[in-house]
Amino acid sequence: MNSIRKKISSLLIGLAMSGCVWAQSAQQSKSPWWKGAVFYEIYPRSFQDSNNDGVGDLNGITQRLDYLKLLGVDAIWLTPIYPSPQVDFGYDISNYEDIDPQYGTLKDFDRLVTEAKKHNIRIIMDLVLNHTSDKHPWFLESRSSKTNPKHNWYVWRDGKGPGQPPNNWESYFGHSAWQYDQKTRQYYYHKFYIQQPDLNWNNPEVRKAMYDVERFWINRGVAGFRLDAITTLFEDPQMRDEGVVKDENGKPMTNAYGDPQLDDTRTNDLPQVHDVLRELREVADSYKGRDVVLIGETYLRSVDDLKKMYGAHDDELQLPMDMQIGFINKFDVAQFRQRIDEAQNNINGNEPLIVFDNHDNPRWDRYGGGKFHDDIGRVIATVLFATRGSAMFYYGDEIGMVTTPPKRKEDVKDPIGITGWPKEKGRDGERTPMQWDDGPNAGFTGPNAKPWLPIPPSYKTVNVAAEMKNPDSILNWYKQMIELRRTVPSLRYGNNIMLNTSDNHVLSWMRTAPGQAPVIVACNFTAEPQRISFDLSKQGIVAKQGKTLMKTPGMSDPASLSDVQLPPFGVYMGEVE
Ligand code: NOJ
Numbered sequence: 001m002n003s004i005r006k007k008i009s010s011l012l013i014g015l016a017m018s019g020c021v022w023a024q025s026a027q028q029s030k031s032p033w034w035k036g037a038v039f040y041e042i043y044p045r046s047f048q049d050s051n052n053d054g055v056g057d058l059n060g061i062t063q064r065l066d067y068l069k070l071l072g073v074d075a076i077w078l079t080p081i082y083p084s085p086q087v088d089f090g091y092d093i094s095n096y097e098d099i100d101p102q103y104g105t106l107k108d109f110d111r112l113v114t115e116a117k118k119h120n121i122r123i124i125m126d127l128v129l130n131h132t133s134d135k136h137p138w139f140l141e142s143r144s145s146k147t148n149p150k151h152n153w154y155v156w157r158d159g160k161g162p163g164q165p166p167n168n169w170e171s172y173f174g175h176s177a178w179q180y181d182q183k184t185r186q187y188y189y190h191k192f193y194i195q196q197p198d199l200n201w202n203n204p205e206v207r208k209a210m211y212d213v214e215r216f217w218i219n220r221g222v223a224g225f226r227l228d229a230i231t232t233l234f235e236d237p238q239m240r241d242e243g244v245v246k247d248e249n250g251k252p253m254t255n256a257y258g259d260p261q262l263d264d265t266r267t268n269d270l271p272q273v274h275d276v277l278r279e280l281r282e283v284a285d286s287y288k289g290r291d292v293v294l295i296g297e298t299y300l301r302s303v304d305d306l307k308k309m310y311g312a313h314d315d316e317l318q319l320p321m322d323m324q325i326g327f328i329n330k331f332d333v334a335q336f337r338q339r340i341d342e343a344q345n346n347i348n349g350n351e352p353l354i355v356f357d358n359h360d361n362p363r364w365d366r367y368g369g370g371k372f373h374d375d376i377g378r379v380i381a382t383v384l385f386a387t388r389g390s391a392m393f394y395y396g397d398e399i400g401m402v403t404t405p406p407k408r409k410e411d412v413k414d415p416i417g418i419t420g421w422p423k424e425k426g427r428d429g430e431r432t433p434m435q436w437d438d439g440p441n442a443g444f445t446g447p448n449a450k451p452w453l454p455i456p457p458s459y460k461t462v463n464v465a466a467e468m469k470n471p472d473s474i475l476n477w478y479k480q481m482i483e484l485r486r487t488v489p490s491l492r493y494g495n496n497i498m499l500n501t502s503d504n505h506v507l508s509w510m511r512t513a514p515g516q517a518p519v520i521v522a523c524n525f526t527a528e529p530q531r532i533s534f535d536l537s538k539q540g541i542v543a544k545q546g547k548t549l550m551k552t553p554g555m556s557d558p559a560s561l562s563d564v565q566l567p568p569f570g571v572y573m574g575e576v577e
Contacts, residue, residue: 081100378552
C-alpha cells in the first residue's frame with residue numbers, strides 16, 4: 001500500500017464523514033464485547049448428542065467447543081434448556097432455575113460456561129417471559145381457584161356468554177387464544193400453544209419473579225439473554241377485538257389454520273412493554289463491568305418500530321434483532337440496499353443485529369438453490385458479516401444445511417405442523433440434526449441411536465468434516481469472513497456506505513474507519529454474470545486498484561476497480577489500495 005495515498009484518502013474520508021467518524025473511533029475503544037460480535041444460535045436438541053439417546057445435550061455442546069472456536073463465534077445462544085414438558089420443545093418452561101434432564105444438569109451447564117470461557121465464547125440464555133408451561137407450579141396454583149394468590153399471575157377473563165370466549169383473539173399457533181377452564185369457569189389467554197398460558201405482566205409479583213430469574217442466570221455466568229416473544233407481553237386492557245386483514249380486493253384473509261387473519265394490533269407491540277424492557281436492562285446493568293446483553297426477538301413492522309426497542313435513552317435492548325433485512329426473502333437489490341441503509345441511519349446510530357434464519361423459519365436455502373446453492377450462501381454470509389453491525393446465524397447455516405420438512409403428516413413433531421398440515425408443515429425442517437460427517441447418523445448421535453428428527457439425505461456431502469477439507473466450501477467462506485471481521489478494523493467498526501446505488505443487479509458498499517484502508521464489497525444478486533465499476537469519487541477516493549480479501553472461488557482478481565467482473569451470485573471484497 002502506498003502510504004501517502006493511504007493517508008490522503010483517509011484524511012478525505014475523515015473530512016467527508018466529519019464528526020461521526022471521530023465519535024465512532026472513541027466509542028470503539030470502549031466498545032462492549034457484543035458490539036460487532038458474531039452470535040451462533042444452537043438448538044440444543046439437534047446439535048450434538050453425547051449419551052446416544054437421540055437428543056442433543058449440553059455435554060454434546062461442550063464437546064464441540066473447539067469447532068465453534070475455529071469457526072470464530074463470540075457467543076452462543078442456547079434455545080431453552082430448562083425443565084419442560086417439551087410441547088413447544090422447551091419454550092414451555094416448568095422451572096426457570098434448573099436444566100431439563102434430557103439436556104443435562106446444572107453441573108453440566110456450569111462446566112459448559114467454564115469451558116466456553118476458556119475458548120473465549122460466551123453463553124446467551126433464552127428467556128421466555130411471555131408465558132410458562134401449564135405444568136409450571138405458578139400456573140397450577142393460578143388455576144386452582146379464583147381466590148388463589150397466584151390467580152392473577154396469568155391472564156384470566158370471563159367469557160362473553162356461554163361457550164363464548166372473551167373476544168376474537170387468536171393464538172399464533174392456530175385457533176382461539178382463549179382456553180376454557182372448568183374449575184374456575186373462566187378462560188385463560190395463550191398467545192402460543194394451549195399449554196403455554198400467558199403471564200400477567202401488569203402484576204408486580206410476576207415482574208419481580210422474572211427479574212429474579214434473570215439474576216439467577218447472570219450469577220451463574222451467562223453473558224446475556226435472548227428475550228423470547230418479547231413484543232407480546234401485554235394485551236389491550238379493554239380486551240377489544242382485533243381487526244381482520246383484507247386482501248387487495250377487500251376480501252377478508254384466512255391464515256394457514258383456516259382462521260381469519262387478524263391484524264395483531266391489540267396483542268402485540270403495545271407500549272407498556274418498554275417499561276419492562278427498562279426494568280430488565282436495569283437488572284442487567286447492575287452487574288457492572290459485565291456488559292450483560294439483552295437481545296430481542298423483535299419481528300416488527302418497520303425500522304421505526306425497531307428503533308423504539310433500543311429505548312428513548314438507549315436504556316432498553318442493546319440488540320433487538322433486525323428482521324427487516326434478513327427476511328426480505330427474495331433477492332431484490334433495491335430492497336436490500338434500502339433496508340441496510342435504514343439499519344445504518346434510522347436507528348439513532350445504535351447497533352443493528354442482522355439475522356437471516358432461526359429455528360422458526362426455513363433456512364437460507366429459501367432464497368433459491370440447486371446449482372447456485374453455495375454461491376447464494378456466500379452472498380448471504382457477506383451481507384451478514386460485511387455490513388456494519390452484530391451478526392447472528394443458526395447452526396448448520398455455515399455448512400449450507402438445507403431445510404428438510406417432513407413429507408408425511410404422521411412424521412411431524414412440531415404441533416403446529418399437525419394443526420396446519422399441509423399448508424403449515426411446522427418447523428421440523430429447520431431443526432434437523434447437525435451434520436458433522438458422512439458416517440452413521442452424521443456424527444450427531446451414536447450409530448445405533450434414533451435421532452429425534454431424521455438426518456437429511458444431504459449429509460453425505462454437506463457436513464463439517466468434508467467442508468473443512470475443501471478450501472472452496474461454504475464453511476470456509478463463513479470462517480474466513482468471520483476472521484476478517486475480527487482482524488480488519490474497517491470491517492468490524494467502520495461506517496457503512498452504499499455504493500453504485502442505481503445498480504439493480506449488484507449490491508455494493510464500502511466500510512471505512514479512520515486511519516484504516518477502506519473495504520469495498522460487491523455481491524451479484526443475479527444468476528447471470530455482471531460487471532461493475534466502483535464509483536468512489538463521492539467518497540474522495542482516487543484509488544484504481546483493490547487488494548482482494550475475498551472472492552467467489554474461480555473468479556479472477558479484477559484488473560481494476562472500474563472493471564470488476566462477477567460470476568452469477570459472485571462476491572468480491574477488497575481493500576482499497
Ligand atoms: C418464539 C420461539 O422462537 C418459538 O420457537 C416459540 O414457539 C415461540 N416464541 C413461543 O415461545
